[in-house]
Amino acid sequence: MNTPDMVFPSEVADLSRRVAELPRKEGRWLIAVAGGPAGGKSVLAHVITGAVNAAGRTARAIPMDGFHLDNDILDARGLRARKGAPETFDADGFIHLMHRLKAGGEVIYPLFDRSRDLAVAGAGVIEADCDVAIVEGNYLLFDEAPWSSLGKLWDLSVWLDTPEEELRNRLVQRWLDHDHTPEEALARAESNDLPNAHRILAARLPADVTISAVGVDT
Secondary structure (H helix, E strand, O other): OOOOOOOOHHHHHHHHHHHHOOOOOOOOEEEEEEEOOOOOHHHHHHHHHHHHHHOOOOEEEEEHHHHEOOHHHHHHOOOHHHOOOHHHEOHHHHHHHHHHHHHOOOEEEEEEEOOOOEEEEEEEEEOOOOOEEEEEEOOOOEOOOOHHHHHHHOOEEEEEEOOHHHHHHHHHHHHHOOOOOHHHHHHHHHHHHHHHHHHHHHOEOOOOEEEEOOOOOO
16 A cells, blocks of 8 residues: 555644544544545545554554455345445444444454455454544445444544546556456446445535545555
8 A cells, every 4th residue: 555645745644633632531532534435545544543653642544344245145135236335334233333443442343355355354453552543434424324323423524535537547447456357447437336436425424624635545
């Protein structure tokens, strides 16, 4: 994961400093980083996490992708072609994890293995002494049930604003990197990923901070 061309570094630095300076409290701070697919969320989450840790705080980046439903379940529900849409995640499981994270203590959670296209249970851990979780995902500011219930859990929310053409280019490249032909990669991006991005934008909840994703390497 490379981050050579992060634009508006003062915005990211200001955000990181704001998170690092949050007062100590019982439980854990939850910071949401939301945006469209391939918009640079994981990059931004890791940049903020690294900066907060460097400032002497203990932070961890937590991806939402570990809650993808298994392909067998998607096949049974006729949703395989829509993978990545809101209904193809275990939303209730993810929401439960957020409540556990906010309460504090050690928490084990699943991670998504993109090379195998499946979620791996128990692959991630956030330690008890970590008091800041930087959560990143498509549907963290999504105004459809049950996702909309997440809004009250965020102590600070960030929207990553990425132009559609930039999203398209990154999504196509993502599928090319997974051995799709150029035609297959474009079809995957335009038939599923970009419609998901449009759906996210149409039901987007307000964010505390908005950052342009132009130049953020995914």
